[in-house]
Amino acid sequence: MTARRKDKNQKWALAFVIVNMVLFTLFFAWPGVLGVYYSFTDYTGISANFIGLENYVNLFQDKSFYKALGRTFLYTVLSVPLLYVFSLLISVLLVNKYTKGKSIAKIIFFFPWLISPIVAGVIFRWMFGESFGFINYALGLIGVDPVSWSSDGNMALMVVLFATIWGGTAFNMLIMMSALMNIPKSYYEAADIDGANGWQKFMNITLPSLKPTTFMVILLSVIHAMKEFAMVQSLTNGGPGTDNTFLVQYIYQTGFDQRNIGYASAVSMVLFVILLIFALVNMKVEERSKI
Incomplete structure (x- = not known):
């Protein structure tokens, strides 16, 4: 049996x-x-003719590609640290035994993760609209001039960052809370005996213990940021103009709007290589940190 x-x-x-x-x-x-095959062709959705490296040659001479790549890197460099800091701060507060109302707080912070990125983009587009937005309306009530949230490229990027932190904190928070609860309590008890204060315990116990989780959170956050599409598409549509067109939006516009799928596939392969290199570097740094 x-x-x-x-x-x-x-x-x-x-x-x-x-x-x-x-x-x-x-x-x-x-x-x-x-995708690899199409990147070496002039595929438009109907026919594909092999053209070798022509797409890649044109790609690295394309100013629009560099602009989208640069804006994507800037968004990633700004959003990943902010996401990490906010997620860590909230996680520490939610696992602290002295924090009140943790159950309600968990629901509040977790709720944005349940909302579709497209819906999140629409919500923030309504909140930060220049002529109809709630934020500018509230500013007007206290005598402050309206802010050009959507017509200024940098302000539009700031709104995208707000939406990213609001919607992305929950996932990182769950991972970090699990890691924080797995830190042995004996470490903190020994620190208390030695007279360590809260900041010293955080810097010398909490952060070092979170190192493996930190590497994973940063890796996932970078990959997500480099591939961001739905939320930005519904929030700014890459605007104003093309100031906030990220790389995946550029791929979408080139492949579907312009029907240049071969060229868009080449851009996708470049993005894949960038993410692969970062993942390998991140893993290498993590391995060395364990030595």
Whole structure:
């Protein structure tokens, strides 16, 4: 009986593995192979002619590509540290035994994660609209001039950062809260005996203990930021003009609006290489930190 049950469990396990391999091949590996192939063609959705490295040559001479890449890097450099700091701060407060109302606070901070990025973009577009936005209306009530949230590129990017922090904090918060609760209490008890204050315990116990989680959170945040599309598309549509057109938006516009799928595939391959390099560097730094 035990042998039959074990054999049955092995068959089920094999079935699940096969299903996952099929899904991975259909929805990840095969589209990836097609993307690589299309990047060497002039594919427009109808026909594809092999043109070698022409797309890549044109890509690295394209000022619009560099502008989108630079804006994406700026957004990533600004959003990832802010997300990390806010997530860490909220996580520390929510696991602290002296914090009151933690259950309600968890719901409040977790709720934005349940909202679609498109809906989040629409919400912030309404809040920060120049002529109809709630924020400018509130500023007008106290005698402050309206702020050009959508017509100024830098202010529009700031609104995108606000929306990113509001919507992205919850996921990082959950990961960090789990890591914080797994730190042995004996570390803090020993620090209390030695007379350490709260800041000293945070810097010498909490942060070092969170190092593996920090690497993972930063890696996931960078990947998400570099691939940001839906929220920005609904919030600014890359505007004003093309000031806040990120790389994935540029790929979308080139591939679907201009129907230059081969060129868009080349841009996608560049983005893939950038993310792969960052992931490898991040993993290498993490390995060295364990030595």
